[in-house]
Amino acid sequence: MDFAQTPEMESIRGDIRAVLADALPVGWQGSGFLPMDIRPEHRELAQALDQKLAAARLIAPAWPTEYGGRGLTPYEQFALYEELGNALAPRLTTISVDLVGPVVILYGSDEQRAKHLPAIANDATVWCQGFSEPEAGSDLTSLRTKAVRKGDVYIVNGHKLWTSMAHWSEWMILLARTGDDDSRGRGLSLFVLPMSAPGITVRPVIDASSEHMLNEVYFEDVEIPAEDRIGEENSGWKYATSLLQYERGDALLIGQFSRMLRDLEALTRESGASEPERRALAQHQIDWEIGKLLTLRVVSLHAGGQLPDRESSQAKLFMSEAFQRLGMTAQAITGEFGNLTHEDGRSRLGGRVVQALVNATTGTIIAGTSEIQRTIISTRGLGLPR
Numbered sequence: 458m459d460f461a462q463t464p465e466m467e468s469i470r471g472d473i474r475a476v477l478a479d480a481l482p483v484g485w486q487g488s489g490f491l492p493m494d495i496r497p498e499h500r501e502l503a504q505a506l507d508q509k510l511a512a513a514r515l516i517a518p519a520w521p522t523e524y525g526g527r528g529l530t531p532y533e534q535f536a537l538y539e540e541l542g543n544a545l546a547p548r549l550t551t552i553s554v555d556l557v558g559p560v561v562i563l564y565g566s567d568e569q570r571a572k573h574l575p576a577i578a579n580d581a582t583v584w585c586q587g588f589s590e591p592e593a594g595s596d597l598t599s600l601r602t603k604a605v606r607k608g609d610v611y612i613v614n615g616h617k618l619w620t621s622m623a624h625w626s627e628w629m630i631l632l633a634r635t636g637d638d639d640s641r642g643r644g645l646s647l648f649v650l651p652m653s654a655p656g657i658t659v660r661p662v663i664d665a666s667s668e669h670m671l672n673e674v675y676f677e678d679v680e681i682p683a684e685d686r687i688g689e690e691n692s693g694w695k696y697a698t699s700l701l702q703y704e705r706g707d708a709l710l711i712g713q714f715s716r717m718l719r720d721l722e723a724l725t726r727e728s729g730a731s732e733p734e735r736r737a738l739a740q741h742q743i744d745w746e747i748g749k750l751l752t753l754r755v756v757s758l759h760a761g762g763q764l765p766d767r768e769s770s771q772a773k774l775f776m777s778e779a780f781q782r783l784g785m786t787a788q789a790i791t792g793e794f795g796n797l798t799h800e801d802g803r804s805r806l807g808g809r810v811v812q813a814l815v816n817a818t819t820g821t822i823i824a825g826t827s828e829i830q831r832t833i834i835s836t837r838g839l840g841l842p843r
Contacts, residue, residue: 465529466536469518473540476513480506480546486799486807487545494670494816495547496799500625503547507581517554517578520562524570525578531759535708535752542712545809549625551709553577553584557630560647560700564688573628573649585626585652587617587633587674588697594619594822595829597632598642598694602676604633606683606690611635611648613656613679619823623659623672626652631681632697635690642694647687654679665815667798699764701824708752710776710820714745717783717813720806721790730790737786744779751775767838774830777820784813 480502488499495503510516511525519534520526527533538555541548554577561573576582593600602615613633623629629650636644652659656679662671688696718741725734751772758765788795791805799808821827835841 463532466532469515469529469533470536470540472513473510473515473537474544476506476509476515477540477544477546480509481544485545487809488547489668489670489812489816494668494812495549495622496668499547500549503549504581506546507548507550511579511581514578516550516581517558520558520574520578524562524574531756535756538708539712539715542709542714543716545713545716549583549622550577550581552586552622552626552630553582555709556586556700557584557628557649560630560687560696561649563699564647564696566684566687568684569649569687582628583622583626584628584630585620585623585672585674586700587620587623587629587631589619590616591618595826597697598645600632600634600645601638602631602633604631604635604646604648604681606635609683611681611683611686613648613650613676613681615676617674617676619662620659620672620674621670623652623674624661624669628652629674630687630700632693635693640691644691645693645697646690647693647696648681649685649687650679650681654681656680664819701769708756710780711745711749711752714741714748714776714780714783717787717806717809718742718745720809721787724790724805734786734790737789741779741783741786744775744782748772748776748779767834770825770830770833771838773824774827774834777817778827780813780820781817784810784817787813 488495488503507516514525514527515537517525517534518527518529518537519531522528558574558577561569565573588597590600590602602613602617604611604613613631615633629652631648631650632645633648634640634644635646656677658675658677660673661669662673663669664671718738722738725738755765755768755772758768787810791810794803795805795810797804797808798811801808832843836843
């Protein structure tokens with residue numbers, strides 16, 4: 458791999474920074490720690506930013522031009538994600554662009570591509586991901602939400618949990634069981650459906666940082682036209698695992714990590730730092746370098762036309778656990794003021810320290826727990842038995 462920055466990557470960074478400078482307030486400290494944590498009062502700001510990115514054809518620069526992209530490479534898409542993370546940019550289109558788009562490009566029909574991809578890239582359509590259930594989180598192959606075909610439609614009944622941004626979304630990408638109850642991964646199918654469909658009920662889940670980004674979603678006799686199934690019936694697990702590998706190799710965390718580290722270094726220059734704190738910051742810098750290289754390996758596979766597998770799990774595992782370590786150092790440096798939320802003017806870094814501590818734990822769970830990632834690395838990467 459060649460890790461040198463290409464002229465194209467540097468050029469697009471300038472375009473991205475110009476949009477961010479125009480859209481974000483001076484002194485912006487972010488809306489949340491994880492890519493999808495957006496406080497309600499920042500929703501309009503996030504929408505305005507997405508619209509500005511769309512107008513500049515920067516929501517998905519690596520997508521084909523006919524779908525609203527610039528026809529660039531995954532390296533330019535990486536540059537976008539890194540810059541968005543560095544700026545702590547509020548995003549409503551994380552799932553739309555990072556997860557839904559690639560799966561529709563790979564496995565969707567021509568009609569699905571023509572309908573959904575330009576709507577995301579040009580109109581910033583907001584999507585959510587209907588995967589996890591009360592008893593099927595890390596083990597998605599045990600999910601129980603059923604989609605029964607009746608003529609030209611599927612009738613869906615079931616219950617999803619931890620569904621990020623369902624209350625703000627226009628569409629959902631849904632994983633449901635179309636096979637027998639005991640069919641596991643062999644009986645799952647992937648669908649797209651509008652959140653306005655009759656029979657869908659969304660209920661809020663308030664997380665440990667007192668924010669509402671997660672939801673429960675109930676389906677009661679929801680009808681999905683057969684044409685809105687992605688790919689073949691009962692092949693949804695193949696498509697879903699591809700989506701999850703895109704989620705696990707997300708470069709947003711690289712930018713967010715770098716921003717937190719720079720902000721902590723600035724605090725220590727102002728107030729001084731102990732020898733243990735200086736050593737910790739040096740180790741975090743090493744962690745960031747390693748995490749960026751692991752993520753760029755995922756990007757290089759995409760650029761070469763390959764789908765990463767264990768490589769995405771390695772990047773996700775390392776970065777999510779590195780964030781936990783960074784959060785602990787942030788708390789040690791900021792002291793009691795770091796435990797204050799954004800609502801208190803005395804908080805450090807806009808309240809991001811306490812949010813980082815809480816949500817870094819969530820980061821090791823979403824998109825598959827650290828244990829799941831280690832299993833993927835050991836079995837698919839090292840060939841070890843289960």
